Amino acid sequence: MKKGIIAAMLVLLFGLFSGAWADSKPLSGDVELEKGEWTALARRYPMPYRGPSENPEAPSPEILAHWWDVLGDETLTELVLASLEGNRDIVSARSKFAEARATLGISKSALLPWLDGGTAITRSRTGEDATADQKQVGPRDSYSLAIDASWELDISGGQTQKIKAGAADLQAEYGALHGAWVSLASEVALNYVSLRTLQKRLVVAENNLALQRATVELLQSQYDSGLSDELALSQARYTMEGTRSAIPPLKTSIEEAMNRLAVLVGQVPGSLEERLGEFRPLPKPDLSLLVGIPANALRQRPDIYEAERRLVAQVARKKAAQTDFWPKLNLLGSIGLESLSSARGLSASDGFGFSFGPQLSWPIFHGSAIRDNIRVQTAKEEQALAAYEQTVLAAVADVRDALTAETQERHRNLYLRRAVDAAQTARQVAEDRYGHGLTDFNNVISAQSALLDLEEQHAVSEGEMLANVIRLFKALGGGWAPLAEGEASPPAVAEKALRGVELSDESQAYLEAIRKDLKGKTQP
Numbered sequence: 105m106k107k108g109i110i111a112a113m114l115v116l117l118f119g120l121f122s123g124a125w126a127d128s129k130p131l132s133g134d135v136e137l138e139k140g141e142w143t144a145l146a147r148r149y150p151m152p153y154r155g156p157s158e159n160p161e162a163p164s165p166e167i168l169a170h171w172w173d174v175l176g177d178e179t180l181t182e183l184v185l186a187s188l189e190g191n192r193d194i195v196s197a198r199s200k201f202a203e204a205r206a207t208l209g210i211s212k213s214a215l216l217p218w219l220d221g222g223t224a225i226t227r228s229r230t231g232e233d234a235t236a237d238q239k240q241v242g243p244r245d246s247y248s249l250a251i252d253a254s255w256e257l258d259i260s261g262g263q264t265q266k267i268k269a270g271a272a273d274l275q276a277e278y279g280a281l282h283g284a285w286v287s288l289a290s291e292v293a294l295n296y297v298s299l300r301t302l303q304k305r306l307v308v309a310e311n312n313l314a315l316q317r318a319t320v321e322l323l324q325s326q327y328d329s330g331l332s333d334e335l336a337l338s339q340a341r342y343t344m345e346g347t348r349s350a351i352p353p354l355k356t357s358i359e360e361a362m363n364r365l366a367v368l369v370g371q372v373p374g375s376l377e378e379r380l381g382e383f384r385p386l387p388k389p390d391l392s393l394l395v396g397i398p399a400n401a402l403r404q405r406p407d408i409y410e411a412e413r414r415l416v417a418q419v420a421r422k423k424a425a426q427t428d429f430w431p432k433l434n435l436l437g438s439i440g441l442e443s444l445s446s447a448r449g450l451s452a453s454d455g456f457g458f459s460f461g462p463q464l465s466w467p468i469f470h471g472s473a474i475r476d477n478i479r480v481q482t483a484k485e486e487q488a489l490a491a492y493e494q495t496v497l498a499a500v501a502d503v504r505d506a507l508t509a510e511t512q513e514r515h516r517n518l519y520l521r522r523a524v525d526a527a528q529t530a531r532q533v534a535e536d537r538y539g540h541g542l543t544d545f546n547n548v549i550s551a552q553s554a555l556l557d558l559e560e561q562h563a564v565s566e567g568e569m570l571a572n573v574i575r576l577f578k579a580l581g582g583g584w585a586p587l588a589e590g591e592a593s594p595p596a597v598a599e600k601a602l603r604g605v606e607l608s609d610e611s612q613a614y615l616e617a618i619r620k621d622l623k624g625k626t627q628p
Contacts, residue, residue: 168404168577168580168581168582169582171289171577171582172184172289172293174389174390175293175387175389175570175573175574176387176388176389177296177384177387179296179379179380179384180292180293180296180387183292183296183365183368183369184289184292184293186369186370186371187288187289187292187368187369187370188285188288188289189370190369190370190371191288191368191369191370192370193284193288194281194284194285194288197280197281197284198281200277200280200281203277204270204273204274204276204277205274207270207273207274210270217253217254217255217435218253218254218255219251219252219253220251220252220253221250221251221252222249222250222251222252223247223248223249223250224246224247224248225246225247226246227246248440249440250438250439250440251438251439251440252436252437252438253435253436253437253438254434254435254436254437255434255435256432256433256434257433257434257435259430259431259432259433260427260430260431260432261423261427262424262427262428262430263424265420265421265423265424265427266420266421266424268416268417268420269417269418269420269421269424270417272413272414272416272417272420273413273414273417275409275413275416276410276413276414276417278413279406279407279409279410279413280406280410282406283406283407283410285406286405286406286578286581286582287578288368289578289582290574290575290577290578290582291368292365292368292369293574294571294574294575295361295364295365295368296365297386297567297570297571297574298361298567298571299358299361299362299365299380300383300384300385300386300567301386301563301564301566301567301568302354302357302358302361303358303383303384304383304385304386304563304566304567305354305560305563305564306351306354306355306358306383307383308556308559308560308563309347309350309351309354309556309560310351312347312552312555312556312559313344313347313348313351315552316340316343316344316347316552317344319340319344319535319548319552320337320340320341320344323336323337323340323545324337335545336544336545339545339546339549340545340549343549343552343553347556362374362376362377362380362381365380386566386567386570387570389570389573404580404581404582405499405579405580405581406581407495407499407581408492408495408496408499408581411488411491411492411495411496412492414488414491414492415485415488415489415491415492417488418481418484418485418487418488419485419488421481421484422478422481422482422484422485425474425477425478425480425481426478428467428474428477428478429467429474430466431464431465431466432464432465432466433462433463433464434462434463434464434465435460435461435462435463436459436460436461436462436463437458437459437460437461438458438459438460439457439458440457440458499579502578502579503576503579503580505579506572506575506576506578506579507576509572509575510569510572510573510575510576513565513568513569513572514569516565517562517565517566517569520558520561520562520565521562523558523562524555524558524559524562527551527554527555527558527559528555530551530554530555531548531551531552531554531555533551534547534548534550534551535548535551
């Protein structure tokens, strides 16, 4: 009879385990193949490279880590470094990293024994209706001192998986922190370029205003002498005033740009005016560094690293959920002293007591809670994998967009430079012909207006061309040093815990396929 009951229980437990593991399988090979088809997109459509992908001058991780130095502007470098120290968003990201590190410490403590100490002083008294055996004379005090110990042995590996999840979360927060650095560095640089572009536009407007003012003064003198008509003078005046009206909005935008920079570097708005108020030309970076960017440069992006670590953490959480079906073994123990006389009696040897022994618990029936939790964690793993895919695809799009924008803006800038040269010649010819009475003043006005418009467009294009270089560095993950295998880039407190963090076999194989795709060289 007993053997039959035991056999029935074993069959029941086997059924529970079989159902649990069947529901919690990683993605099957066929599904992986279907989901993996997206990776072919990165290789099917080559990057719009500016040169051969084998070019040894392509940006290295060292260059990308401090790309602002490539721009050769000391003020910009100082602003970027100041922002990495003082920006409030970076302070918040650092706090999240510290939170993840502390959470990992909590998970690691689950593998260690727990000790609790306690002491108690109680006074008791029996009632009048107590039996003779229960009755005591007057109230009675009791004193106790005890130490309790418990230690859960991780025989199923559940706690180990939770530690791996915490370690991967810490790595993900490391990527998020450096992702904030990348965004901040590029934001500072873009605002700096915007400021210098606005200042250049102001210089262009003021130079043209000076030329137009000289023209008005000349026409006024000729009009007073009867050598010019009022129409030409009025045309020169409205052209001059129109140019003058564009200056106040430019000054407003310059002030706003300096205030944005102050906030980004964590300083009080207005504190950078003395430092940035004077116009300086835009830096001229060495664009040969952008030739032949390799496809695997995408892996330097912190958001890709963060998404991969999120996936690793979720796989570990699913494995931890699977261990809930296994028994849990605890070692329990207690030692203590008790006295019914006085606190000094705690030192008496006859008041000493102890207990110890193992405790085994095994979930027999919890409804479908454990199985459903495994399904939840499996679904979250699929979500994390999809998020990883989306992050990589978005990264490919960012790099393609930045490369195309940089290349096309260089072409546009060249055409605008030619247009400015032609407009300067046209203005000079129009002024000379008007001075000799060979044309009316309308041609002079048209030439001056065209020159002002083209010079402003060229100034904007100069800034946009540099901004596109900055966006390309950002798209490549510039501004941080990615974790390479064997490097101790995270804080030392987490280094040991980061070892041995692995994906399930299927997910690991899938990510390896992704890495191979990203490492493949594409031809222009």
